[in-house]
Amino acid sequence: MARHAGRNGWVPATSGNFSVRMDGKRAAITATGANKADLTAAEVIESEIAGPRHPRASAEAPLHLLRYAGASELGAICHVHSLAATVLSRRHAKSGVLRLEGWELLKAFAGIATHETRLDIPIVANDQDTNRLALLVEERLKESGPTHGYLIAGHGLYVWGATPLDAIRHMDAFDFLLTAQLHEEALR
Numbered sequence: 001m002a003r004h005a006g007r008n009g010w011v012p013a014t015s016g017n018f019s020v021r022m023d024g025k026r027a028a029i030t031a032t033g034a035n036k037a038d039l040t041a042a043e044v045i046e047s048e049i050a051g052p053r054h055p056r057a058s059a060e061a062p063l064h065l066l067r068y069a070g071a072s073e074l075g076a077i078c079h080v081h082s083l084a085a086t087v088l089s090r091r092h093a094k095s096g097v098l099r100l101e102g103w104e105l106l107k108a109f110a111g112i113a114t115h116e117t118r119l120d121i122p123i124v125a126n127d128q129d130t131n132r133l134a135l136l137v138e139e140r141l142k143e144s145g146p147t148h149g150y151l152i153a154g155h156g157l158y159v160w161g162a163t164p165l166d167a168i169r170h171m172d173a174f175d176f177l178l179t180a181q182l183h184e185e186a187l188r
């Protein structure tokens with residue numbers, strides 16, 4: 001997941017982070033400062049989902065761990081600072097949602113079988129207090145319809161799946177759809 005995002009230029013300047021659920025209690029997550037494009041095993045740490053913060057954990061670890069605690073079906077989470085996600089998250093921050101509608105590639109998301117649908121991606125305001133931000137995100141996701149990710153305004157995208165392969169497919173689909181949306185809005 002991390003190398004895939006690195007190859008695509010979605011995690012500039014050691015940004016972004018990635019995790020996989022190990023079991024009901026633990027997750028493996030990228031350490032702070034790692035270069036995701038050529039991630040090594042030493043740059044992945046084990047963290048308790050409900051436990052104290054690991055000293056080498058990324059500042060954004062709470063945004064991964066609270067998701068695992070709140071959604072037992074999630075097996076992997078990716079966080080990227082891709083250009084389209086970052087720009088659109090800020091452009092639509094006031095409305096708190098970005099609607100993707102009618103695109104064929106929406107079918108890449110688990111549970112979507114037709115392009116005649118729409119996906120409302122929640123957008124939350126950025127906050128350097130990631131414990132507070134993680135709680136806000138969980139509240140927002142409870143209110144919103146089913147989604148496979150959300151945006152943080154001016155910051156980037158969180159996306160997940162039942163397995164790492166699902167998370168990669170969803171990350172690819174989001175990037176394509178957000179890039180398409182960005183081009184379309186620029187042409188209006």
Ligand SMILES: [Zn+2]
Pocket residue numbers: 015016060079081155156
């Ligand atoms: Zn980030």
